[in-house]
Amino acid sequence: MRLWILIVAAIVLSAISLFLGATDISPKDLLDFNSVEAEIFYISRIPRLAAIILAGIGMSVAGLIMQSLSRNKFVSPTTAGTLDAAKLGILISMLLFTGASYTQQIIFSFVFALAGTFVFMQILNRIKFKDAIFIPLIGIMYGNILSSITVFFAYEADLLQNIDAWLMGDFSLIIKGRYELLYLSVPVIIIAYLYANRFTVAGMGEDFAKNLGVHYKFVLNLGLALVALISTTVLLTVGVIPFLGLIVPNLVSIFKGDNLAKTLPHTAVLGVVFLLACDIIGRIIIYPYEIPINLTVGVIGSAIFLMLLFRGRAYAK
Amino acid sequence: MIKVKGLSKFFGKKAVIDNVSVTIEPGKITSFIGPNGAGKSTLLSMVSRLLNADTGEVLLETNDIRTIKSDEFAKRVSILKQSNFMNVRLTIRELVSFGRYPYSKGRLTKEDLKFVDQALEYMNLTDMQDRYLDELSGGQRQRAFIAMVIAQDTEYVLLDEPLNNLDMKHSVQIMKILRKLVDELGKTVVIVLHDINFASVYSDRIVALKDGRVIKEGTTDEIINSAALKQIYDMDIPVQEQNGCRICVYFNSHS
Numbered sequence: 001m002r003l004w005i006l007i008v009a010a011i012v013l014s015a016i017s018l019f020l021g022a023t024d025i026s027p028k029d030l031l032d033f034n035s036v037e038a039e040i041f042y043i044s045r046i047p048r049l050a051a052i053i054l055a056g057i058g059m060s061v062a063g064l065i066m067q068s069l070s071r072n073k074f075v076s077p078t079t080a081g082t083l084d085a086a087k088l089g090i091l092i093s094m095l096l097f098t099g100a101s102y103t104q105q106i107i108f109s110f111v112f113a114l115a116g117t118f119v120f121m122q123i124l125n126r127i128k129f130k131d132a133i134f135i136p137l138i139g140i141m142y143g144n145i146l147s148s149i150t151v152f153f154a155y156e157a158d159l160l161q162n163i164d165a166w167l168m169g170d171f172s173l174i175i176k177g178r179y180e181l182l183y184l185s186v187p188v189i190i191i192a193y194l195y196a197n198r199f200t201v202a203g204m205g206e207d208f209a210k211n212l213g214v215h216y217k218f219v220l221n222l223g224l225a226l227v228a229l230i231s232t233t234v235l236l237t238v239g240v241i242p243f244l245g246l247i248v249p250n251l252v253s254i255f256k257g258d259n260l261a262k263t264l265p266h267t268a269v270l271g272v273v274f275l276l277a278c279d280i281i282g283r284i285i286i287y288p289y290e291i292p293i294n295l296t297v298g299v300i301g302s303a304i305f306l307m308l309l310f311r312g313r314a315y316a317k
Numbered sequence: 318m319i320k321v322k323g324l325s326k327f328f329g330k331k332a333v334i335d336n337v338s339v340t341i342e343p344g345k346i347t348s349f350i351g352p353n354g355a356g357k358s359t360l361l362s363m364v365s366r367l368l369n370a371d372t373g374e375v376l377l378e379t380n381d382i383r384t385i386k387s388d389e390f391a392k393r394v395s396i397l398k399q400s401n402f403m404n405v406r407l408t409i410r411e412l413v414s415f416g417r418y419p420y421s422k423g424r425l426t427k428e429d430l431k432f433v434d435q436a437l438e439y440m441n442l443t444d445m446q447d448r449y450l451d452e453l454s455g456g457q458r459q460r461a462f463i464a465m466v467i468a469q470d471t472e473y474v475l476l477d478e479p480l481n482n483l484d485m486k487h488s489v490q491i492m493k494i495l496r497k498l499v500d501e502l503g504k505t506v507v508i509v510l511h512d513i514n515f516a517s518v519y520s521d522r523i524v525a526l527k528d529g530r531v532i533k534e535g536t537t538d539e540i541i542n543s544a545a546l547k548q549i550y551d552m553d554i555p556v557q558e559q560n561g562c563r564i565c566v567y568f569n570s571h572s
Contacts, residue, residue, distance in 0.1 A: 197423030213391030
């Protein structure tokens with residue numbers, strides 16, 4: 001799996017994504033800034049592409065960091081309660097402040113995502129039976145408990161529809177002015193790359209990290225904070241995208257191993273390729289209408305996930 | 318020289334290590350032996366800073382180890398714990414390169430690469446350096462970890478039961494390598510060992526622990542004799558001399 005092939009694939013898919021949609025846009029239209037086509041291009045198509053790229057990179061890198069730090073191949077923001085905790089955070093911000101501002105929602109959802117993931121890691125520490133499949137099952141149960149709390153209070157407060165909106169990952173609503181929060185993940189990814197070696201070392205266990213003079217607790221907490229931040233920004237702009245943070249890092253790991261300094265670029269670009277491909281498929285199938293991304297990713301992702309499970313019990317141990 | 322002074326560690330109210338003082342002499346292999354639950358691994362963990370002591374201190378040369386910066390400490394003392402579940406897919410070369418982390422923080426210099434190559438060569442791993450750890454046998458993996466410690470280039474090398482899960486052939490291989498580290502590279506090696514005969518044949522000094530205390534300490538000859546062993550293990554163990562090695566025949570002893 002070569003990086004330049006992935007990059008070329010990402011560029012080709014990006015071009016397709018830009019010129020695919022209900023309105024026919026040709027590159028010529030873009031020269032005339034006042035045309036309707038150009039307006040759609042700049043207000044809808046480019047933001048949509050940018051959102052897909054940022055979310056694709058963010059969720060796969062977040063998954064990679066979590067799998068490294070938890071030392072389990074099947075732990076990701078969707079299987080460790082991170083996203084469910086973030087959702088609970090948004091709900092609580094809406095309950096506490098009527099018509100909570102965007103900033104309040106961000107802060108609450110970030111703090112809850114962080115705390116929720118931290119609690120999961122604590123649970124992980126206490127479990128002696130560290131089976132590759134057992135751990136994410138616990139994560140999913142834990143996430144569902146958080147989720148049911150959210151649904152209960154949302155139902156009481158008549159906010160259930162809002163909750164459903166976050167559940168459904170969807171890029172069709174992304175227009176200029178509604179996705180810029182995602183740019184927060186750019187510095188986060190840069191930090192993740194700078195710390196890639198430390199994440200790998202921490203992934204070998206606390207004793208191993210200490211032997212090499214790495215501050216294990218600091219690296220662990222930093223990693224969890226990065227994951228929580230990425231998850232929050234994606235949740236608030238796009239919604240939940242299942243499986244992405246799970247299968248992309250695993251596919252890369254099979255071919256390139258677990259040395260994060262080496263695999264992080266591959267993981268990021270493959271995340272973009274995968275998400276772009278799913279988005280384009282969703283836009284073609286019932287053209288000119290479209291299927292939400294979480295459905296296409298869900299179907300394709302679960303198929304790949306099952307393949308990983310059958311192939312990988314030995315490999316994931 | 319590492320000096321342990323009045324070290325104690327409590328788990329709850331029970332003292333796992335009870336006022337232990339021990340000196341580890343440089344350029345020698347020192348083995349920690351003793352019955353299960355004697356506190357051997359706990360003591361090793363405290364000497365290597367993986368665990369904090371409740372009372373007492375550990376001196377590296379003249380400095381209290383708690384005052385040494387962690388990357389500085391990692392250049393002087395390395396510790397290998399038993400790694401039972403290693404599911405990280407790294408190649409041997411990548412693992413050994415991490416041994417240089419205290420020096421280069423992951424951006425390997427030419428000098429680092431030289432150390433990595435030498436360590437691989439020394440452990441006979443050059444040919445298989447690109448294989449993943451999860452594809453190796455237990456003995457090969459243990460060699461890869463020791464190669465990493467060699468690349469880490471510390472004066473002190475601490476190992477917690479390095480022979481765990483290894484068969485006879487690989488156990489002998491590992492012990493010979495540790496002997497070479499001391500004799501050829503001038504390292505100081507401290508090992509926790511279960512098998513008293515490996516301790517007898519390969520170590521220079523032996524520290525015997527029991528119930529969290531040092532019950533006997535001295536050269537191998539001073540410890541490997543029936544009288545001392547009786548004290549340590551509560552067993553009558555005959556000691557026989559075979560090809561210049563003292564072998565403890567404990568298999569059918571009365572206790």
